[in-house]
Amino acid sequence: MSKYSVLGLIKNAFNDNKNWERAWRDPEPKKHYDVIIIGAGGHGLASAFYLAKNHGIKNIAVLEKGYLGGGNTGRNTTIVRSNYMLDENALFYEKSLKLWEQLSHELNFNVMFSQRGVLNLANSDSQMDAITRRGNTMRLNGIDAELLDRRQVKKMIPYLDFSKTARFQIKGGLLQRRGGTARHDAVAWGFARGADQLGVDIIQNCEVTGFKTKGNNIEIVETSRGPIGCGKVGFAVAGSTGHLASKLGMKLPIESHVLQAFVSEPLKPIIDHVVTFGAGHFYISQSDKGGLVFGGDIDMYNSYAQKGNLPLIEDVVTAGLAMIPGLSRLRIVRHWGGIMDMSMDGSPIIGKSPIDNLYLNCGWCYGGFKATPGSGWVFAHTIANDAPHELNAGLNFDRFRVGRSVDENGGGPVPNRH
Amino acid sequence: MLSTKNNQQTKRLSSGGLIDRSKPITFKFDGKPLMGYDGDTLASALLANNIKLVGRSFKYHRPRGIYTAGTEEPNALVALRSNARTEPNTRATNIELFDGLEAKSQNRWPNLFLDFMQINNLAGPLFTAGFYYKTFMGMPGWHFYEHFIRKAAGMGSTELERDPDAYDKKNAFCDILIIGGGPTGLSAALTAGRSGARVLIIDSSKLLGGQLLWELDQIDSKPALQWIESTLEELKEMKNVTIARRTTAFGYYDSNVVNAIESVSDHLPTPEPHTVRQRLWQIRAQKVIIATGATERPLVFSNNDRPGIMLASATRRYVNQFAVKPGNRAVIFANNDDGYKTAVNLAEKDINVRAVVDSRTHVNQFWKTKLEKLGVEIIPGSAVINTHGHFGLTGIDVASLSADQKSTSSQSTFMSADLLAISGGWSPNVHLYCHAGGRPQYEASVAAFIPGVRSQSEYPAGASNGAFSLIDCVTEGINCGNQLVTELGFSKTGFSIPQTDEPTVTPIKALWRIPGKGKKFVDIQDDVTESDIKLAHQEGYISVEHLKRYTTLGMGTDQGKTSNMNGHAIMAEERGEDIETVGTTMFRPPYIPIAMGPLAGRDIGQSYSAKRKSAIHNWHHENGAIFVDAGQWLRPQYYLKNGEANTTENMDVAITREVQGTRGSVGIVDVSTLGKIDIQGADSSEFLNRIYTNGWTKLAIGKARYGLMLREDGIVFDDGTTSRLSEDHYFMTTTTSNAASVLSHMEYCLQVHWPDLDVKISSVTEQWAAMAIAGPKSRDVLQKSTDEEDLSDEALPFMGVNQISINGIPALIFRISFSGELAYEVNVPADYGEYVWRRIMEKGKTDNITPYGTEAMAIMRIEKGHVAGGELDGRTTPDDLGLNKLISSKKEFIGRRLLKREGFLDPKRPKLVGLIPIDGKSRIRTGSILVKDPNASLPMPKLGHVSSGAYLSPTLKHPISLGLITGGTDRIGETVWATSPLHGETNEVKIVDPVFYDKQGERLNG
Amino acid sequence: MVDKDCNLPQIKRLSALDGQIESGRFGNLKTEPGILIKENHPLSIVQLETRKPPTKDFLKVIKNLFEFDVPLSPNTSNVSDKTHIIWTGPNRWIIVEPETRDLTSLVKSQVKETTVAIVDLSHARSSIEIDGVMTRELLLKGAAIDFHPEVFLVKHCVQTTFFNLSALICCLDENRFNIFIARGFALDLWQKVQEAAEEFGYETL
């Protein structure tokens, strides 16, 4: 497999680009794999990559019902950050952020990780208190965080609404400079290419239709391309987790909801950071291609449709204009939805399941994309060792039962409040 | 206005077209003054002025011209208007020309003709699909390189200035919504309208008629324009039919809800006074006829992007509708009969048509005869394989095409031409059908994806359904209209299908790409070429979604309207599979790019969120209150006295004044925002018993009690006092922030869990204005204010409730206290709130009554160790907050069972304590973290945090805070560190009892 | 009632819009104003809620008091010159009158059934009346309700979202509607109605 580099590009350019190899193979499924990861999104592919790389497991398959990276990996707003308050989340997401910082190099694939800074605005005194607590906790966890006052925010991002006509004034903000964005599709492709090079079979157009169990173990994974024997199985299917678990008669502390996002026409650089609003659900960044990328809240009702409805878009745009009035004449070119696996406390579930050889990676709520490399890292560890990594020990499935929810914003067991 | 001398409309035909030559319009393009006519689009006016070069392409910065005449335009994007009204990336083909219009070309520097970024074009093979993924991986990191790359990317520019125009929204209802006012839509509208059904027909243009406006069709042996006119006349007479022009449906959502944008004022220099720029429509229809037509496809051959190359239908539209000659010497290249139609049309409009190059070998006799007469050569079985020119087309090369269309003859013929009209067939506009949930299917006979199974009540008809001839469109429109009115229970009306004069059609033969060297553009906006698609295939990006994402095919402002089909078909050829198997990407809303303004409508600035005001608001406003947002409510935060500027120092002075005034004598605070719920019914006590953690059955009439509510998972939800007014009648208060959720929670319990309970609840938050009067003199002041009511300890003891009268106004009075002082909460009907407040202020004058705001209230509650928002953060248990005494062991209540989980009993859980800085003066910020050793290595073990802090307790004269810390009150007396690394502050603090002041509660009695 | 001992102005009910409204004609006045806006104040409003579908006795008492029945169908109201009884939920109504008497006490004294909850909401709701030829068009800007005159008839009522607020909208006459809104939001709604009426021209009374 050829290495990607500037030189390679130039060489190929002179050669009509005829010598580029496939980024990944298209193998037929084997009869048996030591580990089968279901879901070839960022998380599934990263898990396979680290299983092969960190744990030396050779015989791995990643099964994908459609095309790789076609789920939430390709539908998110590409934000990467680790500005969490609770230790269980903070330390995990920080590990992930550290992996992001090396990812392009590690994968020899430019995932365009751009550490342009993530700024959370506070639009009330109580929000200032909340971000103070969060930022302080981050700092004590060794994560970069800066508290900006109104004046500092204005200097950094003058196009926000600092006028008297703003309904909710900007009080300040919490800035994580190491946060930023990445090219979402490239993450899936990079991990796919990396895993493929390590011998992982990525099998697309292969839908899991059921399972054959023996005792408390999965023996066979039934697929649209035939039965496949397995040693261990990992779920990394985001919004489809509930659906897949139901094939095992298993119910989870998860609801699937649609989260919409939208993008503007391409513009010359104008928004240089990731900025989130304090008085409503809205966040914005600008892609390298020039489109402004917007996100907000989930649509609030259970959904497996990768589409939402306009009222939520209207709400998000309204919040957007409250934050940046100058967006008004810019145009939205496309809006879409992804299926979020919303957990009961807003934090992910990565760990063992009630079935002995099944491991769960789900409940990502809004946080899946930024977790990608970290999720793969700890999930691979958990599968390889049949025990969680210290970074996902607190993010286990049992925490709800025993009263150890990791509830970052105190919403309680109501998924659409997170 | 320009003098006629300056009128450079050299390409304007002397007659014809739907333009008004009596209304000349002046406009500017890239600063140059030009002229057009009313009825023009910017694109047609530019062409009339012989301006062909209008922009630069996205990646290679190649010169580009006007490519289409409609919403599908990928090239001619301009920055319309100026300053705060600038609209980047606007399609020149959709802009109705108005007087004073200013437009600028985009993505070029320093100007359109001399664009330095053309260099990219030379390095073309380097900037192939996937270029960025293969490089820039090393130091100094992508963010460094990105800085330069971002500047080169993007298209239009904006300064993010505040928009001076207003926007609006409206709802609409109808039986049948017809989207598109072309022949299909108008036929359907007539049919449906005559039946009496409520019909709404919307069209994105100023003029209805669709392609009939520019095609030379005849209907019943009369020009189609006459048919449009008579149809519209009849429709206008129908009261049950509404026509909305300049209104574009952009999304088809669930439950047959269609959204559209009405361009109310975009055709004007600025909106008329009191008028909005655009309006968002939300249309709820029982049935929706999708009559959105079809989009012509280009053909993919070498250098197919030069200015002067145009869709064949666009050339017809420019000559017929706008009376503009898009060129003098034309060649036509097509794989379907529209090439001939175009040739005849252009030739009749005085354009020298050199030839029709047809990739098919069979030519219909009808066209042969016709073209022969006009002296136009027909070159069958051939293709255009290359083009020449730079800023404009100068000529083309034609070669014959092999039978399998995979190669061309080695010999080619050069033809000079400044216009090349191309037609690769038509793609039905299935976008709205897809939004509705439909999956289009490939239909080889028309070489296009057409609608398949219906998902909702959407009915594609006419060209959007793959019926491309006029007669088919009209027929489908009539039939569809008839079918739907029948389904809706109206009776059909007679409507005969008219006659048209169309020749028989020789079927299209799909031709997805033409062999040859040089860049063959598939997505002309995003500069995606045929070789990019080949490379994507070679590297394994073979699903259409990977193709799109790897190459950016169809990702531009046109969302692939002219490119998706060709791109997917080329991928299918590369894969060696049929088009149906390879499939197509999903069309996502919006159908056209839509401005954000109308989505927000009028909810901008101060109207972003409703403002909720207490009945006493005006008094606060007049008396120096600084307001703070509490959800939607505005509450006085503190009061400045005459002349005080709103500075941090004065705020501290005000807060101290308010606390000391209250504790020293008497204060008054507006608590109208607290949630108030009226509870009646025989089972009210039982109900309270179930939703509160403490007991309620024994509460005496005329008494209040503090209650604690949990969530089902055992976490504290809300607190407040509830009073028993009579046997079966209670009055509950909730916190301000939870008022709505507590009410919903109680309704849920009553309607879902316990419908057998006789309890009726009702929000009375707005019925009552509420004020708390607190301080040692509160009884005296209140006594003076009331009508000789007995407020003695005996008549109204602590936690007592009375209904009294204040100068004749009935008041509900509670002796409860948040401040820790002798205090009363007085509730009066809201319309009397301001009066009663004023009266108490008057009566309290001699005691120096002090109005206080939320800051003083917060300090006094911290002094008393009462929990509030900082502690009730959705993660704390009753035990964490020292509220275990409120947990009844004798009954069931919501949240009880889960309190006993291991995690809740963990001794490490942080619990409520008081905190005092050791130095007696350092400020302990809310949000500081409590640690044992502030110098410990990171990640540092954390003991807890500061949940509420008072910079200074005016009562105790030193800072106080509440916090949650592992070990809780067991650690009283210990010292730990409170650190706020964000501020660089670390202070040693002493853990104390959370009640700082009057631990015995003696002051409650005055 | 004058508050002599306090030197305060005459005691009267102050509406949420008191002192906030400028009367006159505004907006697009090329033609006669398409919209008239005014507040109805002061009102007596009493809410009745029965545990189960109302008993015959209850219905009789109401009929005796107001000379007509409580409306039993959702989204409807019964109206006389003086009194308006509006369905607001299953087994729940509000009775609205211009304030001339102590309506709540009157109802309480007559309705003896203990299973009926009677709540005074006289001060909890503001009432904004809209009239004029463009009224139904204006309502469509704020509410997703079909206000077509053949669908939304006189005496028809809906509780719905109106300009993002929770409102009760009642049709009093061909183009005359009464909108009830929580008191604290009244000024906000008034301003929104004004904005929406700009293009039609409006008159405030």
Next chain:
Amino acid sequence: MIRIKCPYCGLRDHSEFNYIGDATKIRPVSPELANDEEWFDYIYIRDNPRGVHQEYWQHITGCRSYVKVLRDTVTHEVLKTGLPSDDLLFSYEAEK
């Protein structure tokens, strides 16, 4: 916009409602008799079906009733609505 038929008020936009969630979860009728597992299941576990979902919405700006809704989570089509006491899933299956 999903249009939901409130059993009282009629067909309305979903933005008039608050979404509550899974209506198949039933609070233990005798709280004291239910075991830990039943409580855990009630509060935290969801069927989360891909397809027909029985759920609660509150008609918050309307009559404030809790409405049981049978809705397809893939198409968002509302199949049936009723009162909290109705078993819509049962009647839907029966009608099929």
